[in-house]
Amino acid sequence: MDGTLVIGIHQLYARQSHLIDSGNAEGWARTFTPDGEFHSPTYPAPVAGRAPLRDFAQDFARNARAAGEVHRHVVTNVYVESVNPARAQVSAYLQVVATSVTGGTRLLRLTTVHDLLVRHGDDWRVARRDVRRDDAA
Amino acid sequence: MDGTLVIGIHQLYARQSHLIDSGNAEGWARTFTPDGEFHSPTYPAPVAGRAPLRDFAQDFARNARAAGEVHRHVVTNVYVESVNPARAQVSAYLQVVATSVTGGTRLLRLTTVHDLLVRHGDDWRVARRDVRRDDAA
Amino acid sequence: MDGTLVIGIHQLYARQSHLIDSGNAEGWARTFTPDGEFHSPTYPAPVAGRAPLRDFAQDFARNARAAGEVHRHVVTNVYVESVNPARAQVSAYLQVVATSVTGGTRLLRLTTVHDLLVRHGDDWRVARRDVRRDDAA
Numbered sequence A, B, C: 001m002d003g004t005l006v007i008g009i010h011q012l013y014a015r016q017s018h019l020i021d022s023g024n025a026e027g028w029a030r031t032f033t034p035d036g037e038f039h040s041p042t043y044p045a046p047v048a049g050r051a052p053l054r055d056f057a058q059d060f061a062r063n064a065r066a067a068g069e070v071h072r073h074v075v076t077n078v079y080v081e082s083v084n085p086a087r088a089q090v091s092a093y094l095q096v097v098a099t100s101v102t103g104g105t106r107l108l109r110l111t112t113v114h115d116l117l118v119r120h121g122d123d124w125r126v127a128r129r130d131v132r133r134d135d136a137a
Helices: A003-021 A025-029 A050-066 B003-021 B025-029 B050-066 C003-021 C025-029 C050-066
Strands: A032-039 A069-083 A087-100 A105-120 A123-133 B032-039 B069-083 B087-100 B105-120 B123-133 C032-039 C069-083 C087-100 C105-120 C123-133
Touching: A003 A025, A003 A050, A003 A069, A003 A087, A003 A105, A003 A123, A003 B003, A003 C003, A003 C069, A003 C087, A025 A050, A032 A050, A050 A069, A069 B003, A069 B069, A069 C069, A069 C087, A087 B003, A087 B069, A087 C105, A105 B087, A105 B105, A105 C105, B003 B025, B003 B050, B003 B069, B003 B087, B003 B105, B003 B123, B003 C003, B025 B050, B032 B050, B050 B069, B069 C003, B069 C069, B087 C003, B087 C069, B105 C087, B105 C105, C003 C025, C003 C050, C003 C069, C003 C087, C003 C105, C003 C123, C025 C050, C032 C050, C050 C069
Parallel strands: A032 A123, B032 B123, C032 C123
Antiparallel strands: A069 A087, A087 A105, A105 A123, B069 B087, B087 B105, B105 B123, C069 C087, C087 C105, C105 C123
16 A cells, blocks of 8 residues: 555545645535535435535534634544545544534544545545434434 | 554554444454453453454443443554564554434543464464553552 | 654654653653753743753643543644755644543643754754644634
């Protein structure tokens, strides 16, 4: 397995979390391909395309703020199932951690993401993400 | 330190968690060497060999299900203390996260694993794992 | 991005946590440059230089023990923003997890670190760390 490709994939996951958690919804949407898809049991229909993905990320930040909280996406257990210079299949754990601005941190949920990635120049982008929630098992 | 070797080690830890957490007890047992050993203060005797390791992983899944929960192994802070093409010594943190099927996620415990790994083809396997629990310090 | 450099950076973060959490305050201080700086909203003045950094790490361990707890630094989402063979700029999430010696594990807080690293031989050291706490946003 090509180490440089795998490291680029780790970078993608770290960068994605920093983008959405710092309120950069546009930047987060651009970590998907232009027609990238986000499938989650939390939402009735998949989110597809960058404008809907950006709105999705903005809603995430707005909901956290409305609750008087900071939410963080903590990615772990990044497992590259297969990779070549053009595509990769990856599974990872994604925890959402909430901190109240008045103090107190808690683990909100743990989800598993199954991603199809495609390479774009030196970067990787998500072509399709499938999210599973442990509380919807 | 050889980057490709280190990346293979990170892959082992991610893969191990996905295997045991998805109920693939046989696959998890095969991430150990045929005579691999698992030492933990939780159990009176070490678990050694693949059949006992597989039973151990099955019990883990069965206990979670019986509690109406999904349990996840979250591995972080993977530190490769030493590595050569044949062997490696690694320390890592392992958190167990529980989610009730009726909702609610919590951190069950944090343990530290100290592993002796041996290389097998392109993969790494655990020859011996020593687990320390913070609540048994 | 050079894979070997990035892997060395991941090793630094894993090693740092193992050092401070195992009570090796001197070793942790030496993961900073001799005049390394630690800036955090928790403390009125930055901690700078190895002797003050060592004292800082000793206080951390002492406070945990006094509370009858084991504290762990869990590092995730390590994002290497830029790197060359001499310097790197990195962001990461750092969770503090507390386990009572009488049982019970909880997430104490989540912070974000923004680090300037400099290379020293084969290792990386922290020249300046800026910590942000979500509960002081």
